[in-house]
Amino acid sequence: MSRCARLFVVSGPSGVGKGTLVAKVRANRPQLGLTVSATTRSPRPGEIDGESYYFIDDDEFSRRVEAGEFLEWANVHGHRYGTLKSEVQKNLDAGRSVILEIDVQGGLNVRHAFPGAVLVFIEPPSAEELERRLRGRKTEDEAAIECRLANSRKEMECAPLYDVRIVNDDLDRAADELERTLDSYESDGGTN
Template sequence: MTREARLFVVSGPSGVGKGTLVARVRARLSCLGLTVSATTRPPRVGEIDGSSYYFMDDAAFERRVQAGEFLEWAWVHGHRYGTLKREADRLIAQGRSVILEIDVQGGLSVRRAHPDAVLVFIEPPSMAELERRLRGRGTEDEASVSRRLADARKEMELARSYDVRIVNDDLERAATELAHVIETYETNGGPSKDVCDQA
């Protein structure tokens, strides 16, 4: 079966479980590429530079912005996050679809630059459940939780701009749905390298 390498964007509010979902789907679809984002926020415990994120200070990030090295970037919760073009280009050149786990601002920026990108929005079952998950992480202070919930309400309003919306009320079901979306868009495209079939 031929597959077309596609650019997929997965967005949703902080705490909705995007990272866990993407990890589950990547375990099922072994050839799916995941770019490493750059950020100006400091590393959390256990995060590794070049693996979790490319951690850089504001000056280094700005130099790359001015050099046009980002596919997209945005301010999120007081820090800058972005996807380096080289990360996506490297994977697509190998015939591998790319999945970007980025915020809604970044997702809409990718859509403007790449109209054929597939945008998937991950929704919480409810705002109350999202708040419970955020507080349960134990990584945010009260001001940060309040800011993230306020941002979540704005992001939910932009969900209609996305191609697909998935409610993460059950992790296994949501992962199955996301994997199905990716496989459907890949196989309904055109011919490309069959790297997934060879893996």
């Protein structure tokens, strides 16, 4: 059976475990293509331009936005970050699928820029469990937690716009489901 390289986008509310799931899948699939993002922030010690990020200034970033070179981009803490279409295409042309872990708004923006992308929404088992996970991280104050919870309610409303929805109630089971999703879309376009 032939395999088709695809672009996969994994999104979901903060605290749902997207990063952990994607890291688990990447560990099992080293052949997945990696993309280098662009940013307007300065390099940190040890970071290498073209490997860690493409470090570009605000004017260059704006020029690339205007030229339509980004699949998605966002302003984060006063700096802009974005996924270049050329980075994704380079991997797809080499026959490697790509998996991006980005926020819900960015995921929906990718759908417009790259209609063939497969959007996967990671859901919590419940709103209560999501709140428990956010509080359990102990990385934000009460105001930040409340903001993330309010945002999660809005993000959950976007779940029906995604191609696949996976409930992260058990990490191993959810990772297996994400891997099966990749297999399905790579094998036959996701018609299973």
